[in-house]
Amino acid sequence: MFRLFPFALGMVVAASAMAADKPAGPVSGSPAALASNCYNCHGTDGKATEAIPPLAGLSKDYLVTALKEYRDGSRDATIMHQLAKGYTEDEISLISDYFSQQKQ
Amino acid sequence: MSFFNPTRRQFFQAAGLTAAAGLLPSLSFAATKGKTLGRVVVIGGGFGGATAAKYLRKLSNGTIDVTLIERRKEFISCPTSNELLAGLREYKTLVHNYDRLKKQWGVKVVHASVVGVDAEKRKVKTDNAGEFSYDRLVLSPGIDLDFEKIAGYNARAQETVLHAWKAGPQTVDLRKQLVDAEACSTYAITIPKAPYRCPPGPYERATLVAHYFKTHKPNAKVLVLDANEKVQSKEKLFTGVWAKDYADILEYRPNWNAVSVDASTNVVTSELGDKERADVLNILPPQRAADIAHIVGVVNVNGRWSDVNWLTLESTAVPNVHVLGDALQAAPLMPKSGHMANQHGKLAAAAIVDLLSGETPRPPVIANTCYSLVDDLRAIHVDSVHRYDADKKTLLVVPGSGGVSKEPSEQEAFYARAWADTIWKDVLA
Numbered sequence: 001m002f003r004l005f006p007f008a009l010g011m012v013v014a015a016s017a018m019a020a021d022k023p024a025g026p027v028s029g030s031p032a033a034l035a036s037n038c039y040n041c042h043g044t045d046g047k048a049t050e051a052i053p054p055l056a057g058l059s060k061d062y063l064v065t066a067l068k069e070y071r072d073g074s075r076d077a078t079i080m081h082q083l084a085k086g087y088t089e090d091e092i093s094l095i096s097d098y099f100s101q102q103k104q
Numbered sequence: 105m106s107f108f109n110p111t112r113r114q115f116f117q118a119a120g121l122t123a124a125a126g127l128l129p130s131l132s133f134a135a136t137k138g139k140t141l142g143r144v145v146v147i148g149g150g151f152g153g154a155t156a157a158k159y160l161r162k163l164s165n166g167t168i169d170v171t172l173i174e175r176r177k178e179f180i181s182c183p184t185s186n187e188l189l190a191g192l193r194e195y196k197t198l199v200h201n202y203d204r205l206k207k208q209w210g211v212k213v214v215h216a217s218v219v220g221v222d223a224e225k226r227k228v229k230t231d232n233a234g235e236f237s238y239d240r241l242v243l244s245p246g247i248d249l250d251f252e253k254i255a256g257y258n259a260r261a262q263e264t265v266l267h268a269w270k271a272g273p274q275t276v277d278l279r280k281q282l283v284d285a286e287a288c289s290t291y292a293i294t295i296p297k298a299p300y301r302c303p304p305g306p307y308e309r310a311t312l313v314a315h316y317f318k319t320h321k322p323n324a325k326v327l328v329l330d331a332n333e334k335v336q337s338k339e340k341l342f343t344g345v346w347a348k349d350y351a352d353i354l355e356y357r358p359n360w361n362a363v364s365v366d367a368s369t370n371v372v373t374s375e376l377g378d379k380e381r382a383d384v385l386n387i388l389p390p391q392r393a394a395d396i397a398h399i400v401g402v403v404n405v406n407g408r409w410s411d412v413n414w415l416t417l418e419s420t421a422v423p424n425v426h427v428l429g430d431a432l433q434a435a436p437l438m439p440k441s442g443h444m445a446n447q448h449g450k451l452a453a454a455a456i457v458d459l460l461s462g463e464t465p466r467p468p469v470i471a472n473t474c475y476s477l478v479d480d481l482r483a484i485h486v487d488s489v490h491r492y493d494a495d496k497k498t499l500l501v502v503p504g505s506g507g508v509s510k511e512p513s514e515q516e517a518f519y520a521r522a523w524a525d526t527i528w529k530d531v532l533a
Binding site: 052078079 | 159162163443446447451466468469470471473485487488489490491502504516518519521522523525526529533
């Protein structure tokens with residue numbers, strides 16, 4: 001029973017989000033659009049189910065660190081060291097924040 | 105404004121939280137009712153159009169009404185179709201459906217041909233499904249092949265001399281020609297002058313056919329007749345693999361511009377009068393934005409491609425029409441690829457949500473990644489990041505970003521196949 005707790009907590013959060021009936025305004029603009037650049041390989045909202053790692057639910061700090069290391073070349077990669085160089089520090093922060101908020 | 109209608113919410117409560125949490129993403133979009141931000145019609149359900157349809161729904165939280173008009177009942181992927189030619193993939197893995205786009209995302213999918221667009225009245229007319237009004241139109245037409253640029257490449261010649269440059273029955277037929285070919289046959293592929301769909305595609309195809317020959321018909325040859333002066337993508341990687349693994353099989357000839365074909369003898373002739381005969385002749389004719397783009401009137405570059413405002417992908421020829429994918433007069437160093445079309449779809453969707461909300465679209469940054477297999481186990485890639493430049497009003501490659509593989513690797517083949525499975529879902533599911 002005890003081990004189910006985190007799962008149950010997730011359910012409560014989902015339920016309260018529904019009950020709150022947030023306005024359904026569009027979420028276009030930077031974070032969602034920027035993060036969508038990554039979905040081709042990492043899955044929609046970072047929820048990949050294939051061999052390329054999913055990003056949804058990873059901590060923002062971890063993602064920011066990894067992307068910066070790819071960018072400065074200190075972290076080895078097949079392609080991410082090339083793609084990470086295309087983004088600014090602010091964009092890396094926004095993208096990382098977006099994925100950290102997605103539920104795996 | 106309530107996003108979930110009461111009936112649905114009662115259903116969730118009755119069904120319990122577990123069911124609600126599980127079903128939430130799919131039902132929330134399908135069930136949206138009430139005020140909409142606007143109506144968007146998307147013409148073309150390939151990598152660009154299907155992505156735009158999905159992301160218009162996703163980024164607007166279901167507040168934009170989206171109708172996707174596509175002739176075919178199924179989505180057939182060009183990316184990875186070269187693998188089939190080498191016997192490394194089954195045809196059915198290329199074929200996907202529009203069910204999740206309908207059920208998960210609430211896109212209305214109509215299978216019909218568009219016969220005309222009234223840009224004044226903002227209406228799309230179809231052959232068998234009536235008319236559709238729009239606030240914004242997304243046009244993702246893909247390419248059509250300019251058969252008339254190759255003398256003799258008439259309808260009858262097209263029955264035996266295949267292009268297989270749009271995945272479908274021709275992909276299967278070309279595979280059959282390769283399998284049926286005699287042991288010491290020659291396969292020749294002609295490549296048109298750039299720009300054409302999928303810059304590395306012809307070289308990947310030649311390489312994979314060479315791999316098939318090497319493993320199944322070691323006396324057969326591959327002849328690459330390229331109208332360009334050099335390999336157009338991943339040049340050093342392809343030429344390196346050819347020299348190392350396929351030196352006795354594959355021959356590459358640059359500046360070989362095919363201008364005519366005789367299908368009765370399978371002889372192709374170059375601009376300079378050189379002739380080559382092949383047992384399996386695979387001609388890739390020059391390409392242009394597909395016919396529907398001409399009908400809508402968005403083809404305004406050299407009679408071939410569509411120019412757009414890169415902030416929104418809105419046509420510079422017809423207002424309220426956004427053009428995506430291979431049909432575009434591409435930005436500098438931007439390939440005509442399925443990956444890029446998917447990114448165009450998201451860019452246009454985000455911009456349209458902004459425009460219909462009365463907001464100013466933000467300057468975009470998008471990326472490309474393109475894998476090519478070089479045999480059954482190894483792949484190579486090229487990638488790039490493209491950012492809007494306010495002065496030049498186009499997307500430019502971010503200096504220092506992007507690149508290619510160091511060498512072919514098994515790890516990249518693993519990723520190449522995962523890329524395909526993932527992007528198909530990102531486009532359609």
